[in-house]
Structure formats: structure tokens, C-alpha cells
Amino acid sequence: MTTHHYSDIELRPLGNSGLKLSCLGFGAAPIGSVYGPVPEEDGVASIREAFRLGVNFFDTSPYYGGTVSEKILGKGLKALGVPRREYIVSTKCGRYKEGFDFSAKRVSRSIDESLARLQLDYVDILHCHDIECGSLDQIVNETIPALQKLKEAGKTRFIGITGLPLEIFTYVLDRVPSGTIDVILSYCHFGINDSTLVDLLPYLKSKGVGVISASPLAMGLLTENGPPEWHPASPELKASAATYSKEKGKNISKLAMQYSLTSKDISSVLVGMNSVQQVVQNVAAATELATFGQDHETLSQVEAILSPVKNQTWPSGIQQR
Numbered sequence: 447m448t449t450h451h452y453s454d455i456e457l458r459p460l461g462n463s464g465l466k467l468s469c470l471g472f473g474a475a476p477i478g479s480v481y482g483p484v485p486e487e488d489g490v491a492s493i494r495e496a497f498r499l500g501v502n503f504f505d506t507s508p509y510y511g512g513t514v515s516e517k518i519l520g521k522g523l524k525a526l527g528v529p530r531r532e533y534i535v536s537t538k539c540g541r542y543k544e545g546f547d548f549s550a551k552r553v554s555r556s557i558d559e560s561l562a563r564l565q566l567d568y569v570d571i572l573h574c575h576d577i578e579c580g581s582l583d584q585i586v587n588e589t590i591p592a593l594q595k596l597k598e599a600g601k602t603r604f605i606g607i608t609g610l611p612l613e614i615f616t617y618v619l620d621r622v623p624s625g626t627i628d629v630i631l632s633y634c635h636f637g638i639n640d641s642t643l644v645d646l647l648p649y650l651k652s653k654g655v656g657v658i659s660a661s662p663l664a665m666g667l668l669t670e671n672g673p674p675e676w677h678p679a680s681p682e683l684k685a686s687a688a689t690y691s692k693e694k695g696k697n698i699s700k701l702a703m704q705y706s707l708t709s710k711d712i713s714s715v716l717v718g719m720n721s722v723q724q725v726v727q728n729v730a731a732a733t734e735l736a737t738f739g740q741d742h743e744t745l746s747q748v749e750a751i752l753s754p755v756k757n758q759t760w761p762s763g764i765q766q767r
């Protein structure tokens with residue numbers, strides 16, 4: 447079967463993996479109702495539209511919506527009716543509704559549970575989810591070796607680590623054999639209000655590690671509707687983001703999306719989407735950027751408003767709903 451994509455979202459290589467990810471990736475946290483209730487049909491329709499428009503990369507976790515996100519993603523991908531090799535799927539292990547558990551035993555069982563919910567034989571990437579909430583030495587000595595066995599068993603093609611503080615990536619990568627970790631997933635550190643990931647990119651490139659950057663909208667902060675109630679940003683940062691978002695005729699989400707897509711050293715920018723409309727808007731932001739470039743005038747206006755709160759991070763391990 448041939449598949450027709452109706453847009454040409456750029457594909458970018460992921461480190462040394464050989465995978466080519468759409469530079470705009472589908473974040474499946476919102477379809478687990480993490481940002482408010484989302485009907486299953488909307489999740490499935492969003493997946494279909496994203497794939498139709500050229501998005502080939504989908505990210506989830508057993509944590510999102512306490513397994514709901516994985517189940518809906520599984521349904522949505524199956525409904526595409528295309529060969530498995532046409533899409534790239536990442537899920538995670540070690541973080542659950544019940545809490546964190548990075549033991550070899552738990553993560554080995556976890557992948558089987560995830561594959562069943564996703565209705566897949568393998569995932570492309572299995573990440574250790576939010577590793578700063580566990581022991582980094584356990585990640586190095588126990589979790590990663592367990593994931594290597596899962597890789598050998600063909601349950602995942604590649605191994606990744608995710609988390610908020612950037613130091614965790616160098617800590618772990620400096621302590622595992624080269625080539626063991628294929629990819630890192632960072633979030634909220636390559637956007638208009640926080641671009642600190644940029645300093646780490648040369649190191650990651652030198653290690654041949656692929657880079658995924660998530661949450662270009664800073665987990666809803668850079669949207670007209672504003673952040674969810676659980677959002678961990680300081681009141682000052684929330685107020686600054688809201689000041690701009692409420693200005694008439696300015697689309698802060700589009701600007702933020704485009705800003706995050708500008709680094710070619712980032713293979714994919716994962717944005718969470720829960721409706722066909724959001725998919726269409728974000729894909730349009732990506733294709734418009736490729737054609738016209740960044741709107742520098744508007745960007746500098748927003749940067750001026752956000753400059754007093756630039757690069758302000760927040761505590762990690764927040765409990766999403």
C-alpha cells in the first residue's frame with residue numbers, strides 16, 4: 447500500500463539511529479486527558495490528521511492519563527491501516543500513575559504492558575521517563591542494562607532517557623558505554639521563555655546522541671487558553687506569558703512552535719495535540735516557517751516581554767492530572 451502525505455514536513459535524522467523523524471512530532475500526553483478531558487474520537491482523529499499531513503513520529507508513556515494515552519495511540523495508529531514501518535513510536539518506562547520504579551524487573555514488565563496497549567510488536571524508542579525522580583546511578587547500573595536486553599529481544603529498537611534538569615543527561619551519558627543511549631528527550635528547554643538546551647547541543651552531537659525537544663508551548667503556558675492548573679511555573683512567568691497571549695491578533699502558539707523548530711540539531715519538536723484543529727495549526731506553523739522563515743519582529747516583541755523571566759525553570763516531577 448502506498449501512503450500519500452499532503453504536506454512536506456521536513457524529516458531530520460535522529461543521532462546515529464538511522465531513523466528519520468518528522469521535525470514536528472505528535473505528543474500524546476493531551477489525548478490521555480492530561481490537559482483536560484478529551485474524547486477518544488478526537489484523539490484518534492488527531493492522530494489520523496497528523497499522519498496524513500506528514501507527521502511520522504508519535505510519543506506516549508504509560509504515565510499519561512494512567513495508560514489512557516497509550517491505548518488511544520494504539521487505536522489511532524491501527525486505524526491508519528498502513529505498514530508498521532511508516533510510523534515511529536516512542537513510549538517510556540519507570541514512571542506510572544502509582545509512582546516511580548526504575549528497577550530492571552518493573553521496566554521489563556512495563557514494555558510488554560505498553561506493547562499490548564499500543565497493539566504493537568515493538569516500539570522504536572523506549573525512554574526511561576523522568577530519571578531525575580529516581581536514582582541516576584540505578585539508571586546507569588540497572589535500568590539501562592535491562593533496556594539493552596529488551597533491545598536485543600527486539601521489543602525496542604532504540605533506548606532513550608528523559609527529564610527536566612539538563613545535568614542529568616551529561617551525568618548518565620558520561621557513565622554508560624558509547625552507543626548505549628541513542629537519544630535524549632528534553633522538555634521546556636528550547637522555547638521562547640527558556641532556551642538553555644542550546645548549550646548542551648554540541649556535547650550531544652559529539653556523542654552521536656539524537657535530540658528530541660518536547661513542549662514548545664511550555665506545557666500550555668504559551669497558548670491563548672493559558673496553562674493547566676497543575677502547571678509549575680512561577681506566578682511571574684505565568685503573568686508575563688498571559689500578557690502577550692491576550693494581545694489581539696497575535697498567535698503566541700504559532701510563534702513559539704516556529705521558534706522551537708529553528709535548530710536543525712533537534713531532530714523533532716514534540717507538541718501535544720488533542721484536536722484536528724491544533725494539528726492543522728501546528729503543521730501550518732512548520733510549513734510556513736520552512737517557506738517564510740521566523741517572524742523576527744513579533745519574536746523580539748515577545749522576547750522583550752519575557753526577558754525578566756527568561757530561563758526560569760521549575761521543580762521537576764510535577765504530577766499532571
Ligand code: NAD
Nearest residue numbers: 473474475481608633660661662663664665666716717718
Ligand atoms: P506542549 O508545550 O506541547 O503544550 C501542549 C498544550 O498546548 C496542550 O494543552 C495542547 O492542547 C495545547 N496546544 C497544542 N497546539 C496548540 C495550538 N496550536 N494552539 C493552542 N493550544 C495548543 O506540552 P506537552 O504536551 O506536555 O509536551 C509535548 C509532548 O512531549 C507530550 O505530549 C509528551 O509526549 C512529550 N513530553 C515528554 C516529557 C518527558 O518525557 N518527561 C515531558 C514533557 C513532554
